[in-house]
Amino acid sequence: MRIRALADFYYSQAAALHHLASAAKLLTLPDLCKIATFKSVAPGIEHAVLSGVTGLRCGPIRANVLRVDPAVRKLSCCDVRSAEMQERLKEPDCYAVSGGFFLFSEAPILEPSKRTDPVGLLVTDGVVINPPLFNRGSLLDYGMWGGKCVVKVMEMSMEYWTFTVEGCDKPTKRTVAWHNPPNGPPGDVTSTFNRAYGLRSPAPPKNHVALTVVGTKLISISHSALDIPLAGAVIICPEFTASCPCNLSWEGPSPIISAMAGGPMLNPVIDKSSEEFALTAPPVTFSQDETFDQNLLPRMACGVTPSGAVIFLAVDGRDMSAPGVTLHILGDLMRALGCESSVNMDGGSSKRAIIGGKVVDTTSEGVVGGSENGASNVRPLKSAIIFEMR
Known part of the structure; x- marks a missing residue:
């Protein structure tokens, strides 16, 4: 666990520094959420992708949002x-x-x-x-x-x-x-x-x-x-x-x-x-987290807006093009998406967003250098929240 935490820390911070040094424009979290476009994918379900480089020392953020x-x-x-x-x-x-x-x-x-x-x-x-x-x-x-x-x-x-x-x-x-x-x-x-x-x-x-x-x-x-x-x-x-x-x-x-x-x-x-x-x-x-929420990791969260909509946010991570976020940044993202209350769910290699039976997020059991996402290194889900018609 300690070796994995150390590897996650150095890898994710290196990725963040690399992109911060080369980014043409840095976005705030509210701006990142504002430019996302929601599209209906099924009755009662909308989907959007957050993508951009922030100035919060987490570098690029790539995430799928389901409303x-x-x-x-x-x-x-x-x-x-x-x-x-x-x-x-x-x-x-x-x-x-x-x-x-x-x-x-x-x-x-x-x-x-x-x-x-x-x-x-x-x-x-x-x-x-x-x-x-x-x-x-x-x-x-x-x-x-x-x-x-x-x-x-x-x-x-x-x-x-x-x-x-x-x-x-x-x-x-x-x-x-x-x-x-x-x-x-x-x-x-x-x-x-x-x-x-x-x-x-x-x-x-x-x-x-x-x-x-x-x-x-x-x-x-x-x-x-x-x-x-x-x-x-x-x-x-x-x-x-x-x-x-x-x-x-x-x-x-x-x-x-x-x-x-x-x-x-x-x-x-x-x-x-x-x-x-x-x-x-x-x-x-x-x-027993000894990193004190310093690691950028794949994260999963859900929250409720004042209007009653339920927001699910799957943040990619352990990827040089998207290292992930801390819990505190995850909370800031959920607030920026309009949630008045939100909770962290199981992230890491278990984080997943599925639309029409297809996985739409980047998921891997280990750090990767790009966006490769072979089926062999994806951990099967153990629990899930399925959106079924009432």
Whole structure:
């Protein structure tokens, strides 16, 4: 990870300096966004390309922008690792972008988790695949409310989420009241602890139990402290018994049709620590970032405008002709595109923009000298946001 970060830094800064020295004209970010021309590519979807050299020490920026009308298109957040979903992304009616983080560089990844599993909140067609075990900026599609489509970009945490244990003799429900309380589980309530808290949970108080939970699986129950799973949590709650492992079902404080966690929020402010990018919390490329947001990288972001349009921005990077941007510059770009709130999604080699089943951005797993983009060095997507007709 350190070698890759160092290579990214020197490569991207060299590319930026090269273009800044030779550019005939330097653009501000608002000017770069103003000259972009949006064209309709399908009902409810417009596409534009940002291209120009800026004076922000990031050199040339090349990015694809998709502006989506959520009243026409629902935002289906999906796990796309199956062969069927990989083929779906290639269909001529498919319009999509890459999604949230997944387990990749972390070690060790212990069962039941496995490499490429999604990290954080994931809701597909109203079904909670992963609860928000990390307090992260997320894209939330609530569907139609009062004749209006409600889509938000905001932080979502475990507080007020309810789980039902399906392996009990009688229905057992618990609602989370506290998340990562620094002084341990307070009182007779339910608390959750993830890897941003530490490697091991506190011990449960009297008449309470500690649960090891990964996604919708209850792995174990104990009256003692437990190791916190990499992409899961330890839940401390009033005592009950169940046969483990068993399934859990989750529901949020209000119904969500579709949701995908990313992080951190880009505006109004970037605060990685408040979104639990810390210690060994995945992805470790963010939680253990020693570059302090200095690297220019491929980035992916989504945001919402005051009019309700949803903006998706895929910024090319690791390319001498387009080295990428920092998180802070990504946030400035989203503001320049009119977003009042926006969030970073998974970028790097996973960044992708798909129009009519075709990838329109430049994507590579390694740095390249020009715009070559062979199919052999493109990482398959693990999650995606697909824009489907309502």
